Amino acid sequence: MTEVPNPYIIDADTLTGEMRPIRRAVLSLGSNLGDRLANLQDALNTLAETPDVWVTTISPVYETEPVDSPEGAELYLNAIVLADTTLTPTRLLDRALTIEDAYGRSRSGIFNEPRTLDIDVIAVGDKILEEESLTLPHPRAHQRAFVLKPWLDLEPAAELPGKGPIAALFEQSDQTGITRRDDLVLEL
Template identity: 70%
Template sequence: MTETPNPNIIDADTLTGEMRPIRRVVLALGSNLGDRMTSLQGAVNAIADTPDVWVTSVSPVYETEPVDAPEGSENYLNAVLLLDTTLAAHRLLDRALAVEDAFDRERSEVRNAPRTLDIDLIVVGDRRSHDELVLPHPRAHQRAFVLKPWHDLEPEAELPDAGPVAELLEQVDTTIIALRDDLELEIP
């Protein structure tokens, strides 16, 4: 059994003595190219293997029709990870991008182009940011494929500046997502 870090304590970096708060993070995972399940499980494994990151739970897997994607795009597999970390938001973003790259994510000028792996930072503690990393994620409140798996893990969760996830979920089209109870992601 693993111990979940207490979000109310401060972790002192053993090398520098720097004090860093432990923050709760919500990550959304998606894949609609290649072996989608292998990409999602690989992302879970890579994130869990990141120093100063503790994955605490992973949602059920959902199959989702593409949203605002180019014509002919395949369905996504989506899931949400909850984790605790002492990493700064930008370092966590750098790690997410590196994991995407490891799974041959091709970046395109085409909005919502198909991808082998997509990792979005939805919430990083109570951090607000409006630079190249916008937090909380600016479209999370509109995305059933984020809200439903997150709600499965934390029915009482709130998306900062938007409201309770349960209420937000009532306002989005959930007919585009379907639970894939034949698929399961595991925390290593």
């Protein structure tokens, strides 16, 4: 027997017209090439100028050891951005990739290669999604202290959909090589 989709269930991401739900998005910013702080600030400014994206807060900046990167990779600067958006998760990812490209992101195919800018969509509301181009929540966010700690600074009671409280996830993560840099500040 073939299952027929329920016509009474509305997928908010396929709605047309002016009305779309507003969801909280968690985005991770990272850079380990060039002027790292300027790269993060430029990314933040560009996100804030994006139609249908309202940046609400930015975490402190952390300097972190590269994870699973080629030998000799430089230290990263990382931060978390919280934003409200009416964009679908896929459109938000498209915007993030466009911003990365605008700031010289190289995609040579080397796994976790050094980068001028990296913007990861960590979570969008409580959406759980697995598509070819996007998995939500981000499939490795629950293991990454450089994502969890700055997010924890902003929302101590936050939960990663399907994974649990970020405070507990942070306690279980490898916290070596992560240093808060209060001398480096991103401005909204």
